[in-house]
Amino acid sequence: MPKRLAVAVAATALALAACGGEDNSSTDNTKAAQGEALQKGVTLTLWTMPNSPQPKEDLQKMVAPFTAKTGVKVDVQEVGWDVQFDRIRNAAVAGEGPDITQAGTTQVPFFAALGGFMDLSDRVEEIGGKAAYAEGIWNTTQVQGQEGTWAVPWFTEARSIYYRKDVLEKAGVDPATAFQDLDSFKATLQAIKDKVPDIEPFGAPGKKAYDLVHQVMPFVWDNGGAELSADAKQSTINSPESQAGVEFMGDLITSGLFDKSQLERDGTQVENQFKGGRLAVWIGGPWVLGSIDRAEDDTWSEEARANVGVAPMPTGPGGKAYTFVGGSDLMVFKNTKYPNEAWALVKFLSSDQTQIDYAKLLGMFPARLDPQQQVGDSSENHKAFFQAIQSGRTYAPIPQWGQIENAYKTRFGNILDSAAGVGTDYSAATVKSQLDAAAKEADGLLAQSAG
Amino acid sequence: MSARLVNRGLDALTWLVLALMLSPILWLVLSSLQTDGQLSRGAYDLLSPTFDAFTRMWQSVDFERYLLNSLIICTAAALCATAFAACAGYALARFQFRGGKALSLGVVGTQLIPGSLFLLPVFMGFVWLKQNTPIALFDTHLGMVLVYTAFFTPVAIYFMRYFFIAIPRDLEEAAMVDGCNRFGAFVKIVLPAAAPGLVATFVYAFLFAWDELLFVAALTQENAETIPIGIRNFIGNYQERTAQLMAAGVVSTLPVLIAFFATQRWLVKGITAGAVKG
């Protein structure tokens, strides 16, 4: 308790310092950089996705100090995750849209390729540029093989292992070594299956989940596989290493360690099953930590709520542990009538205090290194996530990635379904043929060109 | 004796079928009265329902806006479609046209084109109009009303024509003898007689517009989004508000249900008349 208090005090002090610093310099800085004052009374439209319990109100409150300080109003619009891809693409192509939008980190290169967004290269130095972010996160603002910075990272998530401390204890497994590497990961699930019959050892979502590929790829990376070749010219999803990674997950199902009925669910529904006490081990993002203390979140069963542990992802045969790092960026539309005001808002959302406050509200991590560190220091469980983010991996920033991810998602879904006994018979040959098809499809998509 | 038994049995069967048909709706209502935790665990507590989801759904998503948009757009579109169809259907029924067959073919033809084929061009057309002319169709109520009116007018004409054919010509002719012009006769005599058909057409168009989700997803941004878009905001990447989703399902069904029960007498009559005439 005292430790937590000390951290809180330190965080507040830092935040105050940051605020103070900003206040002193803000007038000089903005004027110097933009050469003109912000127009008061204009309204910026900001598209956001359902990130927090009351997405629109929460964010509107978050930007209230910005309006108070600059006189620039912000109209927050909520766009559902289901439609956001269409909406943003259409807005970029049609030139009819908001001033700023949130975009998933893996979507940025595609949107950038449409040509509807502002290149922020000249401005990002004002918020510290590349140096202020972890490498993997900064990369999400770029397009491979192209000059330009098309987005600013907003908030970050990475995946870690959630487990039930009480279940591990009953199974007689030491949490410190339970998820060290892929072998012990499997052994732990086996021990749970043998000794704790009233809970399913592990579960993950299937093809309905938007993030199925994020669920599978860490195991592929662990085994030395990759989604694309280093130059992003060719798919490597059917390499023997990648196949070993996908098979690891399939084998969990066939050996009864993976509750196959979870495959019909999407990510959040599986999350609720862990919270409700049906699953002992689950891989998820930091937002679940934030919901433990929320008494009104009754998807938690009392036992689960009291016994959450977080461990880093297991290391593979190569000795390194991989996890997916994602989150959302902010992009400014080229057609905005108020580029300076829009940038000022992005800058405000990138200030350390706003980053911490908003990330906390979402249960995410700030995108910037300094505030990230602060949140990471706030608890043992948060620390596991902080480390995951630093070593996290994401996909090659190329415009076709979204399509390739969809192709992989389809195939991974087929493979997991067949492992669950509801598709073609599960065998190494099935996996291979599905992955070959995925690679062929991806290569076709990579070969697309403007000509 | 055995005939009576059979009759009893068939009565019971009828009620059983009805119960089966209604049970999913009952389940929707019951689910909306539970909490997220009860829903995700499948542990319903039917004895202590809570209206929590119904109160919270308006805060977590701006559902009022979607509901209002749906009401405005669907009512306007259904009205327009019915009005056009009444005029066109009457003309087709009363004046001898060569193209009766062509009309039927045209109606079926419009139904044959999948939305996916012309959605993108409509989108581009709307955007072009917005950027090059003062005609605001993209992301406006007007634009969606136009689209839905165009969708349902052909079928509506087909519908209405049969109702008008069924109305005896003598009625109008009598009115015209009494000093009405043709338009007067149409308004005073024919329309009231065709009222069930008008109501049926209206409700039918309204229901379909209420249900449409492909076009509204592409043609609107923030001003004219309807319920099918709004309801999906309850499904998030980082959280799911299941109870509120169910509550929103109830709320989106309620207006159409009320409209249905208010007009069902005429509606059933209308569909019936349409069916008998083929």
Place this chain on the structure above:
Amino acid sequence: MVLVHLIPTTGGILLSFKRLNTFTFSRLFDAPWSGLENYRGILFDTANPLHDGFFGAVQNTFVYTFWTVGGTIVGGLAIALLLNRPMRGQRLVRTLMLTPWIVPSFVVAVLWGFMWQSDVGIVNKILVDYTGLLGERPIWLLGENSMWAIVIPSIWRGLPFAMIFFLAGLQAMPQELHEAAAIDGAGPLRRFRYITLPLLRPLIAVQLLFCVIYAAYQFAIPYIMLGSNPGPDADLMMTLIVRQSFSNNLFGFGAAASVLLTLAMCVWVAVWYRAFKRDLEAT
């Protein structure tokens, strides 16, 4: 109608001859021509991303349409016959029976998706836990079962309209025929076969025409219940086209697939017209 149907459809057909992808999308109608490439790709090119899913989706759409339309018409007719008998509360039953038709498709999909869940859904609770009809819990939303997971709600929602339509036909039927036949000693089955069914033929024809078109273009229920990719066992033509066009930006291919779908439906209308030509002229 010209604005919304004719011009855009022509535009859509034009797009099906264009190479419209991630890189050329922003150029829209200025995208490069590709001739029949999109069509060739779908039909013959095994490396084409649409080719693989296309025939699966064609087959699934057939299966879906067959069962949905069959279930709707047979079920609708059966219930109409039930409701055609005099009974207490007749009006109430008839009205209430229509309510599933009022529930919007997106609500139907959310609700049934929820009820199908294998571990906590009410369907398996009834089939497995309460009645013990099934020994093992089926996973409804995966694999082959997922087809039934979309067919059954579709029937549930479509059946009431067919029912009221047929009921109207039954009520307009001259009673004398039935009475005369009954006097001649014809049982209820024979009367149904030789009197009711022939008289209902035109109505069945109309239902058949529109139900098939509606089912073949079904999108909302699989999309909302199973996600943008319903999987190899339940991916229908429309979910495939919308996914490839709008999530994968293959608009040229999507347009070409839409044109092929339209042609297939034209063939259906032609077949239908030949089969029921006489019935239509009779009315």
